[in-house]
Amino acid sequence: MPDLIPVAAGVLVPFCRAGVLEAADVHLARLVCRAGGESSPDVELAAALTVRELRLGSVQMDPATIREQVTQQILDPAVMASAGPAELAAATEFGELEWPDPDRWLAELDASPAVAGPMTPPNRRALRLDDGLLHPERYWQDEQQVAALTAALAEDPPAGLDGSAVEAAVRAVDLALAETGTVLDPAQIRASEQACRRRLSILAGGPGTGKTTTVCAILAVLRRALGDPGPVRLAAPSGKAAARLRDAVAEVSVGLPAAIRPPAVEATTVHSLLGSRGPGRGFSHGRHDPLAAGVVIVDEASMLSLPMAARLLEAIGPSTRLVLVGDPGQLVSVDAGSVLTDVVASAADLGPDRLPVTTLTSNHRSGGAIARLAEAVRRGDHEAALDVLEAEDPSVRFVGVDAATVALESLPGVAGQVRSVASRMVEAVDLSDDVTALGLVDEHRLLCAHRQGPYGVEAWSRQLDAALSDVLPGLGRGRWVLGEPVIVNRNMRQLEINNGDCGVVVSQDPVPTVVLPSGSGAARRLPCALVASLRPLQAMTVHKAQGSQFNRVTVVLPPPESPLLTRELIYTAITRARAGLMVVGSRESVVRAVAQPSLRRSGLGRIWNLRTQRGGQIGP
Ligand SMILES: Nc1ncnc2c1ncn2[C@@H]1O[C@H](COP(=O)(O)OP(=O)(O)OP(=O)(O)O)[C@@H](O)[C@H]1O
Numbered sequence: 001m002p003d004l005i006p007v008a009a010g011v012l013v014p015f016c017r018a019g020v021l022e023a024a025d026v027h028l029a030r031l032v033c034r035a036g037g038e039s040s041p042d043v044e045l046a047a048a049l050t051v052r053e054l055r056l057g058s059v060q061m062d063p064a065t066i067r068e069q070v071t072q073q074i075l076d077p078a079v080m081a082s083a084g085p086a087e088l089a090a091a092t093e094f095g096e097l098e099w100p101d102p103d104r105w106l107a108e109l110d111a112s113p114a115v116a117g118p119m120t121p122p123n124r125r126a127l128r129l130d131d132g133l134l135h136p137e138r139y140w141q142d143e144q145q146v147a148a149l150t151a152a153l154a155e156d157p158p159a160g161l162d163g164s165a166v167e168a169a170v171r172a173v174d175l176a177l178a179e180t181g182t183v184l185d186p187a188q189i190r191a192s193e194q195a196c197r198r199r200l201s202i203l204a205g206g207p208g209t210g211k212t213t214t215v216c217a218i219l220a221v222l223r224r225a226l227g228d229p230g231p232v233r234l235a236a237p238s239g240k241a242a243a244r245l246r247d248a249v250a251e252v253s254v255g256l257p258a259a260i261r262p263p264a265v266e267a268t269t270v271h272s273l274l275g276s277r278g279p280g281r282g283f284s285h286g287r288h289d290p291l292a293a294g295v296v297i298v299d300e301a302s303m304l305s306l307p308m309a310a311r312l313l314e315a316i317g318p319s320t321r322l323v324l325v326g327d328p329g330q331l332v333s334v335d336a337g338s339v340l341t342d343v344v345a346s347a348a349d350l351g352p353d354r355l356p357v358t359t360l361t362s363n364h365r366s367g368g369a370i371a372r373l374a375e376a377v378r379r380g381d382h383e384a385a386l387d388v389l390e391a392e393d394p395s396v397r398f399v400g401v402d403a404a405t406v407a408l409e410s411l412p413g414v415a416g417q418v419r420s421v422a423s424r425m426v427e428a429v430d431l432s433d434d435v436t437a438l439g440l441v442d443e444h445r446l447l448c449a450h451r452q453g454p455y456g457v458e459a460w461s462r463q464l465d466a467a468l469s470d471v472l473p474g475l476g477r478g479r480w481v482l483g484e485p486v487i488v489n490r491n492m493r494q495l496e497i498n499n500g501d502c503g504v505v506v507s508q509d510p511v512p513t514v515v516l517p518s519g520s521g522a523a524r525r526l527p528c529a530l531v532a533s534l535r536p537l538q539a540m541t542v543h544k545a546q547g548s549q550f551n552r553v554t555v556v557l558p559p560p561e562s563p564l565l566t567r568e569l570i571y572t573a574i575t576r577a578r579a580g581l582m583v584v585g586s587r588e589s590v591v592r593a594v595a596q597p598s599l600r601r602s603g604l605g606r607i608w609n610l611r612t613q614r615g616g617q618i619g620p
Pocket of ligand 1: 181182183184185188205206207208209210211212213214248364365
């Protein structure tokens with residue numbers, strides 16, 4: 001790491017050499033300390049470690065435990081088992097690091113002009129020490145905001161609600177759904193009732209547990225109980241997930257009797273819902289101009305970052321209900337925070353009266369091997385996960401070797417399947433059958449945790465290009481090829497295109513043209529040049545695939561020492577597959593992934609608990 005050293009001085013140099021800090025951590029810490037008139041090396045180290053924690057997704061740094069925590073990461077046996085000379089040198093440096101004494105460190109932070117205390121007015125200093133934990137000020141504020149607004153919404157009963165009308169509405173909707181063949185399970189009924197009786201409710205559950213069906217039931221119950229519940233707004237953190245929610249709600253609603261059928265509603269990204277003014281420029285909806293909605297339903301809420309959750313909650317006005325829907329086992333947002341996981345975890349302690357969470361647990365889609373594997377991973381049971389992987393079920397294959405040592409062509413059936421899909425794609429393109437071509441894009445997807453290196457998207461995409469060289473000649477050479485799958489990498493609202501939308505190149509005449517799903521889900525053609533962020537699509541990161549499902553999925557696991565290998569990563573990858581799954585990676589990688597839940601430090605649970613202890617209420 002020699003290029004990082006010049007930016008660090010004094011106490012930070014060995015922390016950079018030992019691989020604890022990166023250049024950006026040091027730069028930001030420097031700026032913060034300089035702006036706050038602080039020159040103490042120990043405060044600068046605390047600031048840099050707080051920035052490091054934020055980079056890794058946590059919004060607080062605990063001076064009392066950070067040493068132990070970083071030691072576990074850097075001297076992790078899985079990392080050391082395959083350490084090269086650079087890692088071994090860093091580990092030696094790490095062993096010689098001098099950490100400040102925690103009590104003295106805390107006292108110094110408490111007295112620092114760069115650090116606000118719990119009672120300091122907002123926005124005076126860039127860091128804040130609260131209850132012995134150091135936070136970036138902005139994230140501390142967002143956390144306070146999310147804790148207070150969540151609690152306030154959860155405890156504020158909707159105005160003018162007739163309890164018996166709710167009960168009657170739930171019974172009527174339950175009966176109507178039963179006539180379509182869907183008998184709501186007790187948790188689905190509880191969730192429908194709760195969403196009506198409470199201004200905030202949370203609906204959690206894995207894939208196929210009936211979340212979307214319950215969303216429809218909620219909308220129908222609200223309609224039946226209230227007559228006109230006000231405008232319904234559906235949203236999700238990504239455009240792709242929003243489009244899926246809209247289509248799924250429409251599909252279930254069609255079967256309901258007209259009297260309670262939820263009206264067709266558009267779904268948008270949470271950014272659009274809040275009226276994004278563009279990157280870094282805030283939102284038009286907020287505390288002073290709340291959303292004009294009777295009910296806001298946000299799906300894939302596990303992807304909500306702490307700042308996004310804060311902005312969303314601020315925009316919920318006094319006559320609006322908010323329903324958060326998601327799977328707490330999935331990967332959390334790229335930006336810091338893990339709001340859904342925190343809410344669900346805290347509800348287990350505080351109870352549904354305080355935090356109205358309903359968790360759906362019956363899988364209504366299939367009891368197949370993919371669902372069993374997902375469930376074993378969710379429980380953290382690596383033996384059960386390996387049992388499913390090694391049982392040779394036709395829907396789950398396991399290639400139990402280090403993924404860097406195998407080639408695509410040696411994975412049983414994968415290259416053949418990819419070629420067969422591409423041939424069918426070319427046929428559909430020849431016939432100008434855009435709907436079929438678009439449907440084939442999600443037939444198979446290869447997912448990686450890493451972008452680069454032998455386990456990454458780039459290397460595996462090159463292998464996929466090579467495997468398709470006969471069917472789609474010219475792939476990977478910088479020109480669009482007929483039948484080539486593509487992905488959009490930016491939201492383009494004016495064209496109703498979402499980041500993550502996937503399509504196919506369907507024509508070269510007169511210009512390269514792509515078919516993409518439209519706002520209403522139908523196929524529509526656009527010149528490739530108009531969609532500026534269009535890129536070739538072969539392999540994809542698991543993060544990017546969140547909110548999508550594919551018929552067949554091949555998952556390339558990283559090596560056991562990869563910091564990206566977590567339970568949430570493997571769970572999210574597995575649950576992208578509808579019918580067939582192949583996992584490529586060593587047994588050690590599977591065991592390690594299942595054993596390692598991603599740990600994001602957050603103070604939401606602590607704030608709710610403190611409030612409960614103080615006054616029996618979790619609200620502000
Ligand atoms: N109570 C029920 N009884 C029978 N079938 C049900 C029930 N609830 C949902 N289903 C069916 O199970 C399947 C999965 O339901 P749904 O799409 O609502 O789950 P989901 O949790 O939203 O799944 P995902 O997160 O994967 O989108 C659907 O085919 C749905 O019709």
